[in-house]
Amino acid sequence: MNKTNIQKSKRAERKRRRQRIVRMQLLAIMATISFIVFLVYNKVHIKEQPKVKVEPTKEVQQSYPQEKTTKKKEEGNKKLAKSKEAKKIWKNNKKLLILVNKENICPEDGLSRRKICNGRIEAADILYSDLCQMLTDAGKEGYNYWIASGYRSAKKQQKLVDEDVRIGMNQGLSYEDALEKTYEETMPAGYSEHQTGLALDILASSNLNMDISQENTAENKWMKEHCYEYGFILRYPKDKENITKISYEPWHFRYVGKEAAEYIRKNNLTLEEFYLKL
Numbered sequence: 631m632n633k634t635n636i637q638k639s640k641r642a643e644r645k646r647r648r649q650r651i652v653r654m655q656l657l658a659i660m661a662t663i664s665f666i667v668f669l670v671y672n673k674v675h676i677k678e679q680p681k682v683k684v685e686p687t688k689e690v691q692q693s694y695p696q697e698k699t700t701k702k703k704e705e706g707n708k709k710l711a712k713s714k715e716a717k718k719i720w721k722n723n724k725k726l727l728i729l730v731n732k733e734n735i736c737p738e739d740g741l742s743r744r745k746i747c748n749g750r751i752e753a754a755d756i757l758y759s760d761l762c763q764m765l766t767d768a769g770k771e772g773y774n775y776w777i778a779s780g781y782r783s784a785k786k787q788q789k790l791v792d793e794d795v796r797i798g799m800n801q802g803l804s805y806e807d808a809l810e811k812t813y814e815e816t817m818p819a820g821y822s823e824h825q826t827g828l829a830l831d832i833l834a835s836s837n838l839n840m841d842i843s844q845e846n847t848a849e850n851k852w853m854k855e856h857c858y859e860y861g862f863i864l865r866y867p868k869d870k871e872n873i874t875k876i877s878y879e880p881w882h883f884r885y886v887g888k889e890a891a892e893y894i895r896k897n898n899l900t901l902e903e904f905y906l907k908l
């Protein structure tokens with residue numbers, strides 16, 4: 631082989647070697663790409679798998695709110711479980727347990743009434759003897775009271791509303807604002823419990839202010855403690871304002887009869903909550 635042939639052969643050899651290297655590099659790149667694709671696929675796949683499991687189907691999604699509602703209901707029912715005893719008491723005392731509040735209008739056909747407090751006030755006939763007994767027993771303990779209000783007709787209630795609206799407007803409120811402010815404390819005509827004849831505003835004779843100061847009097851403390859024994863309940867307690875939707879009124883007592891009053895007292899209920907147990 632001459633010199634030129636040897637050089638050609640070496641060049642061809644180098645060329646083949648370069649081609650081999652390029653092929654190997656290509657293979658290595660392809661292998662790397664395949665490996666990356668494999669990893670990415672798996673990663674995505676692994677990520678997606680629980681997603682498929684966790685993401686609720688349309689059907690499951692639809693059932694979520696229902697499940698929550700049921701749970702809430704159950705929690706509510708746990709607190710105020712339906713009671714056969716409450717139902718029995720209600721059946722025996724339907725007339726005395728009339729529920730009148732911002733959502734429930736007073737029925738037109740009211741209970742028969744009589745004059746009390748020397749004819750100054752009217753109240754349902756049915757509460758009379760228990761009221762007399764309660765005031766007599768309190769008197770024996772040295773506590774005396776002034777009944778400020780009993781039965782009130784829808785017409786009288788409307789007059790109270792009009793009067794409060796007038797006061798509000800005199801203070802510079804618009805009619806709408808004055809009416810709104812009035813309804814925070816005074817019930818609209820037809821929605822006052824006083825219209826049943828079963829509600830009484832009972833003040834301590836030592837303090838005739840119909841306001842929160844009543845609760846500090848010994849008379850009010852006795853009345854709140856013992857009214858249940860005579861068939862009365864404190865209708866708007868301090869800690870239940872969110873349920874009754876009425877501000878705490880230490881002077882407003884409601885006759886429901888002894889059986890219901892004792893049950894309501896024992897279970898620490900308002901009249902609204904008693905109805906939830908039926």
Ligand SMILES: [Zn+2]
Nearest residue numbers: 829830831882
């Ligand atoms: Zn009242």
